[in-house]
Amino acid sequence: MLSFLPAPVIGVLNSLLLLLNTLVWCLLLYIPALLKLIIPHKGFGVLCTKLIIRVAEIWVACNSGWMKLTQGTHWEVTGAEELKQKSWYLVLSNHQSWVDILAMQRVFHGNAPFLKFFLKQQLVWVPVIGLAWWGLDFPFMKRYSRQYLVKHPEKRGEDMKATRRACEKFQHTPVSIMNFVEGTRFTPAKHAAQKSPYTHLLPPKAGGVGFVLDAMGDSVKTLVDLTIAYPGGAPTFWQFLCGQVPEIKMEIHTVAIPDNLKGRDYMADSEYRRNVKLWLAEQWQAKDQRITQMLGQVPASAPAASD
Numbered sequence: 001m002l003s004f005l006p007a008p009v010i011g012v013l014n015s016l017l018l019l020l021n022t023l024v025w026c027l028l029l030y031i032p033a034l035l036k037l038i039i040p041h042k043g044f045g046v047l048c049t050k051l052i053i054r055v056a057e058i059w060v061a062c063n064s065g066w067m068k069l070t071q072g073t074h075w076e077v078t079g080a081e082e083l084k085q086k087s088w089y090l091v092l093s094n095h096q097s098w099v100d101i102l103a104m105q106r107v108f109h110g111n112a113p114f115l116k117f118f119l120k121q122q123l124v125w126v127p128v129i130g131l132a133w134w135g136l137d138f139p140f141m142k143r144y145s146r147q148y149l150v151k152h153p154e155k156r157g158e159d160m161k162a163t164r165r166a167c168e169k170f171q172h173t174p175v176s177i178m179n180f181v182e183g184t185r186f187t188p189a190k191h192a193a194q195k196s197p198y199t200h201l202l203p204p205k206a207g208g209v210g211f212v213l214d215a216m217g218d219s220v221k222t223l224v225d226l227t228i229a230y231p232g233g234a235p236t237f238w239q240f241l242c243g244q245v246p247e248i249k250m251e252i253h254t255v256a257i258p259d260n261l262k263g264r265d266y267m268a269d270s271e272y273r274r275n276v277k278l279w280l281a282e283q284w285q286a287k288d289q290r291i292t293q294m295l296g297q298v299p300a301s302a303p304a305a306s307d
């Protein structure tokens with residue numbers, strides 16, 4: 001509707017709308033989050049978490065609102081109909097831009113449980129959104145390096161125990177656990193430096209996936225294989241705010257997670273590590289081919305839902 005405005009004007013307007021939207025809903029989210037903190041009752045905590053998630057979903061809906069109001073981006077999404085709101089998912093996606101997160105939130109809203117990310121423990125102290133992440137039960141990970149564990153062997157396994165405790169909360173509320181397994185955003189320089197065997201992707205880091213499957217056991221049964229492509233080139237976040245992303249394509253495929261990949265010790269079981277790496281490599285090879293098709297505008301097998 002307002003896409004006719006100059007790009008810098010749209011960028012400033014969207015920045016203000018995003019900031020205002022985040023502040024308003026974070027302040028409202030703090031109320032049940034603080035109540036959950038000071039009243040450590042399991043049933044009451046679950047109720048507060050559901051209320052917090054509802055507030056976060058409204059935040060996502062408002063973000064989608066200003067996108068529609070100010071941007072003329074063409075969205076082409078396939079496979080969203082496979083998702084269910086009352087399910088537990090492990091979500092794996094390629095990563096090219098910070099825009100990926102807002103794009104995924106928009107598509108998942110109303111179709112799947114609220115997206116949650118594994119975060120470093122230090123991020124709980126981030127102003128404004130740190131408490132929001134805690135209230136939403138984002139799992140905070142405290143990972144120890146191999147060098148640290150050599151000096152402090154008594155800490156071995158503590159990070160996994162802490163993650164398992166965090167994931168116990170997901171048994172009561174459906175969740176979509178998100179993992180960017182490339183570990184960083186794709187760039188041609190990183191692609192060359194890592195000598196990636198893929199055309200459009202960096203090599204996946206199997207440890208993160210193994211860590212999640214180990215920690216969550218049988219809680220998660222389905223992989224959501226999500227592929228994002230930008231035919232106009234991967235945008236910066238500012239370009240997105242300015243409405244300078246002509247097209248976003250997304251394909252979603254749901255895959256059953258093999259039973260032999262759930263609930264085993266990734267660090268201690270070499271066979272398990274090998275199986276996770278092989279399984280992930282298969283998913284990544286198919287994803288690489290999928291991106292080639294998406295960027296070449298090869299017709300997909302499933303009908304596209306355009307916006």
